[in-house]
Amino acid sequence: MAKFDLDTIRHSSAHLMAQAINRLYPDAHVQFGVGPVIDYGFYYDVDMDHKLTDEDLVKIEETMQQIIKEDLKIERKVMSRDEAVKFFADMGQTLKVELIKDIPATEEISCYQQGEFIDLCRGPHVESTKQLSTSFKLLNIAGAYWRGNEKNKMLQRIYAASFLDKKDLKKYLSDLEEAKKRDHRKLGKELELFHFEPMIAPGSPFFMPKGAFVYNELIEFMRRIYRKFGYSEVITPQVLDSELWHTSGHYAHYKENMYFSSIDEREYAVKPMNCPCHMLMFKHYKYSYRDLPLRYADFGRLHRYEKAGAVAGLTRVRTFCQDDAHIFIALDEIQGEIxxxxxxxFTCYEHFGFQGIKVNLSTRPEEKAGDDATWDKAENALKQALESSGYEYFVKEGDGAFYGPKIDVEIADALGRYFQLGTIQLDFQLPERFDLTFTNKEGADERPVVLHRALLGSLERFFGVYLEHVAGAFPFWLAPEQAIIVPVNNDIHLAYANELARTLNNKGLRVKVDDRNESMGYKTRQIQKAKVPYMIVIGDREMETNSVSLRGYGEKGSKTLTNDELFSLFAELDADKVPKKLRN
Structure with a gap:
């Protein structure tokens, strides 16, 4: 039997699922959209009178397994454009007819048939249904606009996982269950960190006190890093005249993602990014080569319109803050700065416990500002800088920003999922558009180069990614509550517990006393559920010996520490506010 790669297996399995749906629902006027391969399996978009449920997925799976056993031969058929249009129109497959009409005239139109089922497809496919892996699982049903356009009809999308063997499928499904437990939207609600009001403020999170602490502490973390790397923080307006966005080029390239308002009969925009403001700030003063690199950092609130179907928890929102910075440098400083x-x-990502860090170089997109000569210069500068840095990198063709190429950094979380966080974008265009200059060593005006730089990226998105990475159990330095003290008997031990809490809080720690009239077992379960790093128990022995019984989150047992040992431990853990590599 011939061997086929996983993508071919998955693509053929998408047709297998479509055939099973056709068999099961012959009277539902089923139309098929697209059924591509994705990184863990495949999906297919369908339009049908019957609304699919989880019970239907079980039936579809069973029918797929039956079709595999039938060992149906899979044959490729080529049609002319007119033949294909008529063939699928006669079957009532209007979505396929639309796809055919968009196929370039120079491209061959092919279909694949297995038994009674035929589908438009480029291929390739396996030779027979018997060659398909039985290691698949239909996962869920979601809504999806036809061709991703919200003006089109909503279709039903069936997602499936597919692997070559059951071991890989079992691991994926296990990881999927773990991912559900770690879902930041679920944890955000359970841990009282944030929530959403979709009917009032779609795509806009409400951070509760605990969540607001973590959010602000992430900003303070970056401020501590900035002091080590020579950044200056600035504050810029949020609403600016649209003329600024015409000058920057964002109006032409980004208008549909911006919010506008009319003020005093002029059009204004709520800023979606900070860069044009920083260009104005640099232009306002006269700088020389001695002032460079000049690094402006900005935590200003940004607003971008995201389609309703695109917003997702904290990872895709309409209002957010970036740990954003713009670095103004001379051309010969690029390599050292990068x-x-x-x-x-790398220092920061490793400090947060991320592994598997990937570096990508994204080159010019089709829609870009500036000429090819300038882009050649910019891309070569980034390539040379990356090669000099010694980091392995991968090229992502056409994925750059409209104004310049960029370096994107991806990190793998605890489940091995990759997320793009950091970015370094090299920009020759905005300095030109804003006519920025500095005085060089020869006393002449020279155009600076700008590096757009974000490390965590959107703080909202980082919050969501990191919350899932640690499964809600923040490290000691970042936890909104670092420890909870539990007196065994309020009448006897409460005063001592309160005094210990005051001492710890005076040391800059975040500690409270649980004096509720509940059992020790109940309090212990609640503290563990809240994922507080430490629980401190105070009883007779602890009072007599100036000690504590300390239990860490997730630990079954406790250990006894003197108060001085506790203070030293907490001081050491709290010092992780700054990565060890950067401590003086």
Whole structure:
């Protein structure tokens, strides 16, 4: 039997699922959209009178297994454009007819048939249904606009996982269950960190006190890093005249994602990014080569319109803050600055416990500002800088910003999922558009180069990614509550517990006393559920010996520490506010 790669298996399995749906629901006027391969399996978009349920997925799976056993031969058929249009129109497959009409005239139109089922497809496919892996699982049903356009009809999308053997499928399904437990939207509600009001403020999170603490502490973390790497923080307006966005080029390239308002009969925009403001700030003063690199950091609130179907928890929102910065440098400073940035990025990501860090170089997109000569210069500068830095990198063709190429950094979380966080974008366009200059060593005006730089990226998105990475159990330095003290008997031990809490809080720690009239077992379960790093128990022995019984989150047992040992431990853990590599 011939062997086929996983993508071919998955693509053929999408047709297998479509055939099973056709068999099961012959009277539902089923139309098929697209059924591509995805990184863990495949999906297919269908339009049908019957609304699919989880019970239907079980039936579809069973029918797929039956079709595999039938060992149906899979044959490729080529049609002319007119033949294909008529063939699928006669079957009532209007979605396929639409796809055919968009196929370039120079491209061959092919279909694949297995038994009674035929589908439009480029291929390739396996030779027979018997060659398909039985290691698949239909996962869920979701809504999806036809061709991703919200003006089109909503279809039903069936997602499926597919692997070559059952071991890989079992691992994926296990990881999927773990991912559900770690879902930041679920944890955000359970841990009282944030929530959403979709009918009032879609795509806009409400951070509760605990969540607001973590959010602000992430900003303070970056401020501590900034002090080590020579950044200056600035504050810029949120609403600016649209003329600014015409000058920057964002109006032409980004208008549909911006919010506008009319003020005093002029059009204004709520800023979706900070860069044009920073260009104005640089232009307002006269700088020389001695002032460079000049690094502006900005935690200003940004607003971008995301389609309703695109917003998702904290990872895709309409209002957010970036740990955003713009670095104004001379052309010959690019390599040294990027090496410093890579050190900064890796130091911080490793401090948060991320592994598997990937570096990508994204080159010019089809829609871009500036000429090819300038882009050649920019891309070569980033390539040379990355090669000098010694970090392995991968090229992502056409994935750059409209104004310049960029370096994107991806991190793997605890489940091995990759997320793009940091970015370094090299920009020759905005300095030109804003006519920025500095005085060089020869006393002449020279155009600076700008590096757009974010490390955590959107704080909202980082919050969501990191919350899932740690499964809600923040490290000691970042936890909104670092320890909870539980007196065994309020009448006897409460006063001592309160005094210990005051001492710890005076040391800058975040500790409270649980004096509720509940059992010790109940309090212990609640503290563990809240994922507080430490529980401190005070009883007769602890009072007599100036000690505590300390239990860490997730630990079954407790250990006894003197008060001085406790203070030292907490001081050491809290010092992780700054990565060890950057401590003086």
């Amino acid at each position: 090496q410093s940035l890579m050190e900064m990025f």
